[in-house]
Amino acid sequence: MIDLGLARVGRLVQHTPQTWKAIHVAGTNGKGSICAYLSAMLTASGLSHARFTSPHLIDRWDCIAIDGKPVSEAVFRDAEEVVKRRDKEDRIGATEFELLTATAFEIFHRQKVEYGVVEVGLGGKLDATNVLKQKAVSIISKIGLDHQSFLGNTIEEIALQKAGIIRPGVPCVVDGSNQRSVLKVIEDHAREVGAELRFPSITSVTDAMTTEKFEPHQIQNLACAHLAFRLACPEQDRPLVHFLPPIMQTQWPGRLQRLDVSRITGHQREVLLDGAHNTQSAEVLARYVETHLRSEGEPVTWVLAATQGKDMDGILGLLLRPGDQVAAVRFGSVDGMPWVKAADPVEILQAASQHGAHEAATYNAGDDVKGALKWASQAAGSRPMVIAGSLYLVSSVLRALREA
Numbered sequence: 001m002i003d004l005g006l007a008r009v010g011r012l013v014q015h016t017p018q019t020w021k022a023i024h025v026a027g028t029n030g031k032g033s034i035c036a037y038l039s040a041m042l043t044a045s046g047l048s049h050a051r052f053t054s055p056h057l058i059d060r061w062d063c064i065a066i067d068g069k070p071v072s073e074a075v076f077r078d079a080e081e082v083v084k085r086r087d088k089e090d091r092i093g094a095t096e097f098e099l100l101t102a103t104a105f106e107i108f109h110r111q112k113v114e115y116g117v118v119e120v121g122l123g124g125k126l127d128a129t130n131v132l133k134q135k136a137v138s139i140i141s142k143i144g145l146d147h148q149s150f151l152g153n154t155i156e157e158i159a160l161q162k163a164g165i166i167r168p169g170v171p172c173v174v175d176g177s178n179q180r181s182v183l184k185v186i187e188d189h190a191r192e193v194g195a196e197l198r199f200p201s202i203t204s205v206t207d208a209m210t211t212e213k214f215e216p217h218q219i220q221n222l223a224c225a226h227l228a229f230r231l232a233c234p235e236q237d238r239p240l241v242h243f244l245p246p247i248m249q250t251q252w253p254g255r256l257q258r259l260d261v262s263r264i265t266g267h268q269r270e271v272l273l274d275g276a277h278n279t280q281s282a283e284v285l286a287r288y289v290e291t292h293l294r295s296e297g298e299p300v301t302w303v304l305a306a307t308q309g310k311d312m313d314g315i316l317g318l319l320l321r322p323g324d325q326v327a328a329v330r331f332g333s334v335d336g337m338p339w340v341k342a343a344d345p346v347e348i349l350q351a352a353s354q355h356g357a358h359e360a361a362t363y364n365a366g367d368d369v370k371g372a373l374k375w376a377s378q379a380a381g382s383r384p385m386v387i388a389g390s391l392y393l394v395s396s397v398l399r400a401l402r403e404a
Helices: 007-012 031-044 073-089 096-110 155-165 180-193 202-208 216-232 244-248 279-292 312-319 345-353 369-380 391-403
Strands: 021-026 049-052 064-066 115-119 135-140 172-174 257-260 270-273 301-304 325-328 362-364 385-388
Touching: 007 073, 007 096, 021 031, 021 155, 021 216, 031 049, 031 115, 031 216, 031 244, 049 096, 064 096, 073 096, 096 115, 135 155, 135 216, 155 180, 172 180, 172 216, 202 216, 279 312, 279 385, 301 369, 312 345, 325 345, 325 369, 345 362, 362 369, 369 385, 369 391, 385 391
Parallel strands: 021 115, 021 135, 049 115, 135 172, 270 385, 301 325, 301 385, 325 362
Antiparallel strands: 049 064, 257 270
């Protein structure tokens, strides 16, 4: 169930002191990468920190990390039990995500971390994570159309919800590549609240690079993360070049991830795994595929899934080219998130047919993720293969690989 609001989660966390400084990250795309970059910088500076991101990838507890490492199941379940008991005894009736957020903050407190990097779950203003009492800095990444049924039908309405994490006197770092109408909404809200907006310098990032290569969107995310780090940890104000080695070692699963799926398919090959689930992230993925995978228009074989209600026509219009092959599949059930429903593979294939995928080059895998991977691997041969359309598909693939 999704029921936005702060009253229930506020009661859940009232007995959990916030003894750490929060770095709060909102936006539509790039939040996860920014959190990962911040974690790398905090680790490199010897600062104890925790990170809470969503959704989880394989196990419910892997969305909570201490000093860059996911917490153990035992640590998670012990804190979760305390939170659930509090919810029951006080008759709060909290949602699944509110319980998860309160569990994360309980773990942060128990681990006595100095900093907490917290990713917004949905929106900002009414998201459970916005119950934070102390913020060192807020960040708003790239904003696009997503979750319109909860956040608003226009990108400006969505931007106002995201801007709801801004607090009086707390600096807010904003991705300056957002469209002008979005920036105006954020600027107006910050002025009304009484907060300073900071826009990172892209030049400072490109100047720090030598042999390292980042995609354009990664440069924006890295610039936001570094400026936010400097604001949150002024005593650790080091140039970006100091952090590039640990950042280059940072792996964020499901974001342009190169992966070997031979344990499932039996074919030794590398595939690209990406959680692109809206038109903005699909545009980034399409640009990467065109630049790095397609050779003179070479066809790509796709394994695609989606959450119900996503703009599949817009997404596939960006990703697919005539001659591409498509396997459509439902991702598995999402532990702790029963409201998430997979789109029907038939609908995905219908949309794919409008963008160059012929019926003879498509496959309805139903609920069989492994079957989809096997079909795609055989159909692709030596040509590129990409798995995309949903972070929940990323979860299903990574879980299948672990089981294999």
